[in-house]
Amino acid sequence: MTILWDPDPSAADKYRYAVGQDVVAMSSGPQVARAIEDNAAHTLVVVGPDVDLDAACELADAQRLDHPHVGVVLLRHRLEVAVLANALRSGIREVVQADDSPALAEAVRRSRALTAQLHGHQAGGTSREAKVVTVFSAKGGVGKTTLATNVAAYLAGMHSRTLLIDLDLMFGDVAISLQLLPSSSIRDLVAMSGHLDREGLASVVTTHEASGLHVLAAPDDPAEAERIPAALVAEILRVARAEYDYVVVDTPPSFTEHVLTAFDSSDLTLLIATLDIPAIKNLKVAINTLDTLGTAPEARCIVLNRSDAKVGLTADDVESALGASIAVSIPNSVSVPAATNRGVAIILSEPRSTVSLAMRHLADTEIRIRFGEQLRNGIKRNFGLLRSKR
Numbered sequence: 001m002t003i004l005w006d007p008d009p010s011a012a013d014k015y016r017y018a019v020g021q022d023v024v025a026m027s028s029g030p031q032v033a034r035a036i037e038d039n040a041a042h043t044l045v046v047v048g049p050d051v052d053l054d055a056a057c058e059l060a061d062a063q064r065l066d067h068p069h070v071g072v073v074l075l076r077h078r079l080e081v082a083v084l085a086n087a088l089r090s091g092i093r094e095v096v097q098a099d100d101s102p103a104l105a106e107a108v109r110r111s112r113a114l115t116a117q118l119h120g121h122q123a124g125g126t127s128r129e130a131k132v133v134t135v136f137s138a139k140g141g142v143g144k145t146t147l148a149t150n151v152a153a154y155l156a157g158m159h160s161r162t163l164l165i166d167l168d169l170m171f172g173d174v175a176i177s178l179q180l181l182p183s184s185s186i187r188d189l190v191a192m193s194g195h196l197d198r199e200g201l202a203s204v205v206t207t208h209e210a211s212g213l214h215v216l217a218a219p220d221d222p223a224e225a226e227r228i229p230a231a232l233v234a235e236i237l238r239v240a241r242a243e244y245d246y247v248v249v250d251t252p253p254s255f256t257e258h259v260l261t262a263f264d265s266s267d268l269t270l271l272i273a274t275l276d277i278p279a280i281k282n283l284k285v286a287i288n289t290l291d292t293l294g295t296a297p298e299a300r301c302i303v304l305n306r307s308d309a310k311v312g313l314t315a316d317d318v319e320s321a322l323g324a325s326i327a328v329s330i331p332n333s334v335s336v337p338a339a340t341n342r343g344v345a346i347i348l349s350e351p352r353s354t355v356s357l358a359m360r361h362l363a364d365t366e367i368r369i370r371f372g373e374q375l376r377n378g379i380k381r382n383f384g385l386l387r388s389k390r
C-alpha cells in the first residue's frame, strides 16, 4: 500500500495514474511515520514536490534502519544535483520530476520490486503472507458454509493463524454455525475503508474459542449488504494477508461484485459440486467465469459434497460433464446437519467421522501441503472412502 505525503488534498487524484489505486494521502511527516509503524502493509511513500526536502530526508533516514522494506520516492518540481545528492544520502530510493508520470510509475515499480526482494531475504520469514482460499458454488445449500467453517476451524486448530470471512453479506450464517455472537461485523469496517489497518481489522473479528479461529462476520441486517463496497473486500484481504497464515472466504450462491473481488485475490478456489444436474450446470458456468477472469485452472479444486447420494448420477458423470477431475469427495452424513444445529464444527467435535476425515484430507492435501506446509506425521490415514485423483 502506498502513502502519498502531500499537503495538497487533490494530490492523490493527480498521481493515482502513476502510483496505482492503492494509495492513501497524508499531510504530515509524523502522520506518515505513524502509519508505517502501525501497518506493515505500507511499503512505499511518495513525497510530493512541495514537501520540505529536509523533512523528507529525515523520514527516509529514520525508516532505513527501522523499516528497510519501506521505499521513499521523492517528487520535485525540478531536478537539481544538490537535491539528488542529499536525497540519496538519506536513503531516498529515487527522485523524480513531479510532472513526469511515466518516470514516477517506473520508480514505483522498481521500489516495489526492491521491497519484495527484501521481504524474500528476511531470515526466518517472520513476515506473513496468508494464502486466501475462497469456497464457492453458484447454488445454495450445497455445503459452502459447512466446508468453509470446518476447513477454517481445522486450519486454526492446527495452529495456523486463520481468518474466516463471511461474504454472504445478506444471509451469512458462519457465526450461527459456530455458535458465535459477534459484537461487530464487516459493516463496521466501512468507516475505515481507505485506511484499514491491522488494529482496525482486529477490532471487528470474533474469536471461535474451540479452535482459535478468527471470524469476520456478515452483517445482522440484510439491508446492510449494499453499504459494503466491493473495494473494501480487496482492502480487507490485503490487510489480512499480512496478519494470517490462511484466510478462508465463504460466499453467497451468486457472482456478486464482492465474490469477484475475492476470486481476484484468491490463491485457491474450492468449487463445490453435488450430484444433481442444476448444480453441475451452475458449476460449469462458475468454471467458465473463472476462466474469463483469468484465474489459473491449477488454482481451483473441485470438491464433490454428498458424494454417495444414490440419485442416479455418479462422480464419473460429474467429471465428464465438467471436463475436470474431482479432487476430494465428501460423503453424506446426518451428523453434519446435527453438528450445524448444535453450533459445532464437526471436524473438531467428531474428527474421526467419515465427513471429518474427508474434509481433513482436503485441508491437508489441497491447502496445507499445496502451500508448502510440512505435515508432522505425513498423511497416514485410511482414505478408502475417498477419492483423490490429483
Ligand SMILES: Nc1ncnc2c1ncn2[C@@H]1O[C@H](COP(=O)(O)OP(=O)(O)O)[C@@H](O)[C@H]1O
Pocket: 137, 139, 140, 141, 142, 143, 144, 145, 146, 147, 305, 306, 330, 331, 332, 333, 334, 336, 337, 338, 340, 355
Ligand atoms: N456432507 C453432508 N452431509 C449431510 N448434510 C450436509 C453435508 N454438507 C452440508 N450438509 C447440510 O446441508 C445444508 C446446507 O449446507 P450449507 O453449508 O449451509 O450450504 P451453503 O452454504 O452452500 O448454502 C446444511 O444443513 C448442512 O448441514
Ligand SMILES: [Mg+2]
Pocket: 144, 145, 146, 168, 173, 251
Ligand atoms: Mg452458506
